[in-house]
Amino acid sequence: FSAKASLMLPSWVSSCEIDGQVVFLDVLANRYSRLEKEAASALGRGDVDSLQPSLRRLIEDRHWLNSNAEGARSSCCAITRPAREHSAEFDMRSPSGRQIASAFRSLASARFTIALRGFDELLWWVQRNNTIAQTEGPPASNRSGLISAFEYVERFAIRRDRCLLRSIGLQHLLAQNGYESTLVFGVRLHPFEAHCWLQDDDLILNDTIEMVGPFEPIRAVR
Known part of the structure; x- marks a missing residue:
């Protein structure tokens, strides 16, 4: 399996699903966020209008859907399951x-x-x-x-x-x-x-x- 940037989200945001919830890591903000799977799916589609106002403000503040935002210097790679x-x-x-x-x-x-x-x-x-x-x-x-x-x-x-x-x-x-x-x-x-x-x-x-x-x-x- 691999950790990767979510659909429609920039390269500095990674996500994983746990128990029906999706956790996001924003490396520019150095912050973790957690969403219910339904809200995360809407975010992945770029359907921001269906999200709660507080969540929309958070996404806008972090420029997650701004394709012109300055990107991260670091990049993520595939993860091999530890054995x-x-x-x-x-x-x-x-x-x-x-x-x-x-x-x-x-x-x-x-x-x-x-x-x-x-x-x-x-x-x-x-x-x-x-x-x-x-x-x-x-x-x-x-x-x-x-x-x-x-x-x-x-x-x-x-x-x-x-x-x-x-x-x-x-x-x-x-x-x-x-x-x-x-x-x-x-x-x-x-x-x-x-x-x-x-x-x-x-x-x-x-x-x-x-x-x-x-x-x-x-x-x-x-």
């Missing part, structure tokens, strides 16, 4: 001192970037990191060692619930060492919650299937 966990399939090697130092630098870079950039700019930065990874040549460091190094740093410097910081930091570390990865965002309802994690194809790099399973993917960046 494997890195921690279950690969030996988690003891990280070297150099890898740990690199992990600390990537974490600092991620903190700085999250603090200073808007959400769309942050996602564009992730894509730029992957572009850099493509030009790095053969990876100079074992990926399992890098992941172990970042997990070591996490224990001292990041709360476990800081999924965006954890994922952005690890993505930067991997890219700096020649490894691409996909940043995936998911949502669930009752209560509403958003989560993100890193994947490489169907392999989860920094989480577990048990943890990400309840979340319906809504957008991915690579």
